[in-house]
Amino acid sequence: MDATQDSGAQPRRRFLAEAAAGAVGACCVGVPLASGLVAWLDPLSKASGSGDWIQVASLSSVPTDGTPVRVTVVTGKSDAWTRDAAVPVGVVYLRRTAPAQVVALHSICPHAGCFVDYQTDRRAFFCPCHDSTFAVDGSINDPRSPSPRPMDTLSVEVRGEAVWLRFQNFRSGIPAKVALT
Ligand code: FES
Incomplete structure (x- = not known):
């Protein structure tokens, strides 16, 4: 692998790592937020x-x-x-x-x-x-x-x-x- 190929792989790896971290973060925040919204919108339940x-x-x-x-x-x-x-x-x-x-x-x-x-x-x-x-x-x-x-x-x-x-x-x-x- 030459230096040009290696320099292209680094940002790709960083992008994938950040995308994965973002997805995990969205699950951690989004799921509780969604269940809270359901309970808030349906108090009679x-x-x-x-x-x-x-x-x-x-x-x-x-x-x-x-x-x-x-x-x-x-x-x-x-x-x-x-x-x-x-x-x-x-x-x-x-x-x-x-x-x-x-x-x-x-x-x-x-x-x-x-x-x-x-x-x-x-x-x-x-x-x-x-x-x-x-x-x-x-x-x-x-x-x-x-x-x-x-x-x-x-x-x-x-x-x-x-x-x-x-x-x-x-x-x-x-x-x-x-x-x-
Ligand atoms: S609902 Fe009472 S008899 Fe059918």
């Missing part, structure tokens, strides 16, 4: 309250005769724009099964995600979208109901006079109860 224990009602507000009461679940979780914002994340039915025992049923129909209504006169739950019906305990009470599973239950704790639950959403349209994350 961080305010879902999914899986958190949330105080939803007083025990005295749940009828002692086992009649379900509808409750909106509100989380005080912070998001990217506000701190401790009260955000409604879902609706559940609470039902007392013993003096200090409460069960919670998710109001979303496991068939295709419509809102399930409680009909006091029939003492049963009814989904108007495709006529799924559920007994007061959430079980399927009509074999013609298209719902692939009973209404979804949620974990509940009675802490003194307060009812707490661990709110989650579940995948619809399948027989298994699978929590969405």
Whole structure:
């Protein structure tokens, strides 16, 4: 190799080294920046309250005769724009099964995600979208109901006079109860 060839190789090597360093630097800065932007632009995804224990009602507000009461679940979780914002994340039915025992049923129909209504006169739950019906305990009470599973239950704790639950959403349209994350 003569001196002319060697002097041409040096700047090329320097250029390639600088280009590689630039690419690594862009990854180190760009990837965290992009994920931060996604979180900033989608604060509701961080305010879902999914899986958190949330105080939803007083025990005295749940009828002692086992009649379900509808409750909106509100989380005080912070998001990217506000701190401790009260955000409604879902609706559940609470039902007392013993003096200090409460069960919670998710109001979303496991068939295709419509809102399930409680009909006091029939003492049963009814989904108007495709006529799924559920007994007061959430079980399927009509074999013609298209719902692939009973209404979804949620974990509940009675802490003194307060009812707490661990709110989650579940995948619809399948027989298994699978929590969405
Ligand atoms: S969504 Fe409830 S029956 Fe179809």
